[in-house]
Amino acid sequence: MKYKSQKVAYWFFALSMLLLSLQIIYGFIMGFAHMGFDNLHSVIPFNTARAVHTNLLVVWLLSGFMGAAYYIIPEESENELVSVKLAYAQLISLAIVGVIAIVGYHFNYWEGRKFLEIPRPLDYLVVVNVLTFLGIIVTTLFKGKKRTTTSLVLTMGLVFAALLYLPGMIWFDNQTMDSFFRWWVVHLWVEGVWELIMGGILAFLLIKITGVDREVIEKWLYVIVGLTFISGILGTGHHYYYIGVGKVWLIVGGIFSALEPLAFLGMALFAIAMYRKGEKKHPNKIALSWTLGTAIVSFVGAGLLGLAHTIPQVNMYTHGTLVTAMHGHLAFWGAYAMIVLAIISYTLPNLTGRKYYDTTVGLLAFWLSNIGMLGMTVAFGVAGVAQVYLERKVGLEFGDVQKEIQVHFFILICCATMFTTGIGMFIYEFFKHGRPSDEALIK
Amino acid sequence: MLSKSQAKLFFLGGTIVTFAVFLILSWTSLSNEVPKRTHEENLTPQVVRGKQIWEANNCMGCHTILGEGAYYAPELTKVYERRGEGYIKAALMSKTPWSPRGRKMVAYGFKEEDANDVVAFLKWIGETDLNGFPPKPDLKK
Numbered sequence: 001m002k003y004k005s006q007k008v009a010y011w012f013f014a015l016s017m018l019l020l021s022l023q024i025i026y027g028f029i030m031g032f033a034h035m036g037f038d039n040l041h042s043v044i045p046f047n048t049a050r051a052v053h054t055n056l057l058v059v060w061l062l063s064g065f066m067g068a069a070y071y072i073i074p075e076e077s078e079n080e081l082v083s084v085k086l087a088y089a090q091l092i093s094l095a096i097v098g099v100i101a102i103v104g105y106h107f108n109y110w111e112g113r114k115f116l117e118i119p120r121p122l123d124y125l126v127v128v129n130v131l132t133f134l135g136i137i138v139t140t141l142f143k144g145k146k147r148t149t150t151s152l153v154l155t156m157g158l159v160f161a162a163l164l165y166l167p168g169m170i171w172f173d174n175q176t177m178d179s180f181f182r183w184w185v186v187h188l189w190v191e192g193v194w195e196l197i198m199g200g201i202l203a204f205l206l207i208k209i210t211g212v213d214r215e216v217i218e219k220w221l222y223v224i225v226g227l228t229f230i231s232g233i234l235g236t237g238h239h240y241y242y243i244g245v246g247k248v249w250l251i252v253g254g255i256f257s258a259l260e261p262l263a264f265l266g267m268a269l270f271a272i273a274m275y276r277k278g279e280k281k282h283p284n285k286i287a288l289s290w291t292l293g294t295a296i297v298s299f300v301g302a303g304l305l306g307l308a309h310t311i312p313q314v315n316m317y318t319h320g321t322l323v324t325a326m327h328g329h330l331a332f333w334g335a336y337a338m339i340v341l342a343i344i345s346y347t348l349p350n351l352t353g354r355k356y357y358d359t360t361v362g363l364l365a366f367w368l369s370n371i372g373m374l375g376m377t378v379a380f381g382v383a384g385v386a387q388v389y390l391e392r393k394v395g396l397e398f399g400d401v402q403k404e405i406q407v408h409f410f411i412l413i414c415c416a417t418m419f420t421t422g423i424g425m426f427i428y429e430f431f432k433h434g435r436p437s438d439e440a441l442i443k
Numbered sequence: 444m445l446s447k448s449q450a451k452l453f454f455l456g457g458t459i460v461t462f463a464v465f466l467i468l469s470w471t472s473l474s475n476e477v478p479k480r481t482h483e484e485n486l487t488p489q490v491v492r493g494k495q496i497w498e499a500n501n502c503m504g505c506h507t508i509l510g511e512g513a514y515y516a517p518e519l520t521k522v523y524e525r526r527g528e529g530y531i532k533a534a535l536m537s538k539t540p541w542s543p544r545g546r547k548m549v550a551y552g553f554k555e556e557d558a559n560d561v562v563a564f565l566k567w568i569g570e571t572d573l574n575g576f577p578p579k580p581d582l583k584k
Contacts (some may be wrong), residue, residue, distance in 0.1 A: 047504020
């Protein structure tokens with residue numbers, strides 16, 4: 001690392017690792033419940049496990065993005081963070097709000113709106129937290145010597161993500177209106193501004209790892225984020241097919257959703273082309289695997305599997321079934337979990353000075369978690385298609401169908417075990433690097 | 444070949460145009476269509492109370508409504524039509540976990556008044572025009 005204050009990033013990444021572990025535990029609780037083993041029902045009912053699982057995902061990814069920004073912005077703007085103390089305070093308050101929310105979910109304290117379950121009083125604390133974070137990032141950027149495209153795209157993504165949190169805080173009496181604006185947050189995050197964040201981090205990694213000229217990488221970054229917004233904003237329509245708004249969204253959503261994979265395809269081709277073009281290869285093979293991996297798996301998970309059920313005629317049958325869980329798992333994994341693991345893999349040796357660039361455990365972590373997640377996706381897909389056919393075509397009762405597909409959750413749990421082994425190895429490597437150290441500073 | 448400033452223009456221009464179209468479409472949907480399709484005139488204080496109870500207990504954490512939520516328990520948009528008031532109230536007021544086909548629901552043990560509110564909410568939502576969702580099972584004998 002070049003700047004002392006970049007060390008803050010390490011602690012955000014450590015928080016990510018902790019929350020990711022917890023997220024996986026709650027995932028297992030749900031997998032077993034689907035298989036018929038709901039022994040924890042009286043303590044952790046399914047809706048608690050579900051809210052904890054998805055909210056932990058959001059918080060560990062955000063913590064990862066924040067860590068990435070705290071590492072990237074000083075380096076790109078050539079300036080120390082304006083306040084390290086404030087950054088630590090922000091980290092601690094993020095952790096506290098997260099813990100209160102998660103504990104609250106076990107005591108029926110929540111706002112039951114998918115993905116936005118954090119109760120209203122805590123929402124305000126989230127807003128304060130995110131504003132503090134943005135304040136530090138934006139001031140550092142504008143006081144710095146340089147304003148690179150990479151740092152601007154990343155910051156823009158973070159600012160828009162904060163702004164888009166607000167429509168989710170408005171109360172509506174009408175469920176359709178409620179749902180309409182909930183997607184402004186959820187969809188425009190994951191298929192919009194989070195892709196700016198992902199694009200920014202990816203561009204940074206490619207510049208560092210491949211040694212390709214910054215101007216070339218940043219030019220293509222603009223094209224990709226342009227494609228993302230052109231397809232993604234109107235692609236919100238695929239959430240509006242069957243919730244009580246007009247037929248126009250069937251056409252608009254259908255067409256623009258079909259374009260969404262192009263942005264991800266662009267991202268994958270971009271990463272591969274830059275890797276092949278690069279002459280000066282960075283020795284950090286693990287970071288390289290995660291970087292190329294995120295570009296490719298996000299195309300499959302978010303792009304192709306998303307397209308597979310956003311065609312209106314298909315979505316009529318798959319809407320609200322396990323097919324959504326299939327797409328959701330590989331999409332979040334490929335696009336966002338893997339980019340966070342990529343930036344962690346790249347920055348850890350720089351922060352700690354321990355160059356574990358090419359360890360067997362590190363590479364195994366990559367392959368086991370990816371193969372495990374692919375297996376889980378297939379299991380969800382098979383269960384989902386069977387559910388769609390039996391319930392929506394043949395007309396069997398929901399509960400009877402669930403019994404028929406229980407066996408697929410056994411396969412799911414087997415694959416999840418493989419995935420967890422991979423993640424366990426990643427976390428082991430994380431802690432093997434030790435703490436960040438000033439000795440790792442490059443003068 | 445494309446220059447960096449052209450690429451930037453593509454990004455900014457594309458974003459602004461599509462976002463403007465999105466806002467216009469949203470505005471027309473919400474102001475003209477939603478009130479009619481959701482029968483807003485039937486949105487009584489009782490329905491709103493039902494929605495509050497629905498959210499306070501995170502029903503979406505297991506069920507789906509309008510096809511949105513979790514996939515552990517049945518889709519409830521048309522449950523009023525499918526099961527009727529008595530069945531829904533029995534499930535909501537049960538003091539032991541409701542589990543007709545083995546899978547357990549949290550035993551909420553609601554007061555009759557609260558159960559009536561939730562029923563009113565489910566009845567209201569069942570009348571929404573959803574472009575044909577959920578589909579009729581066409582292979583059902």
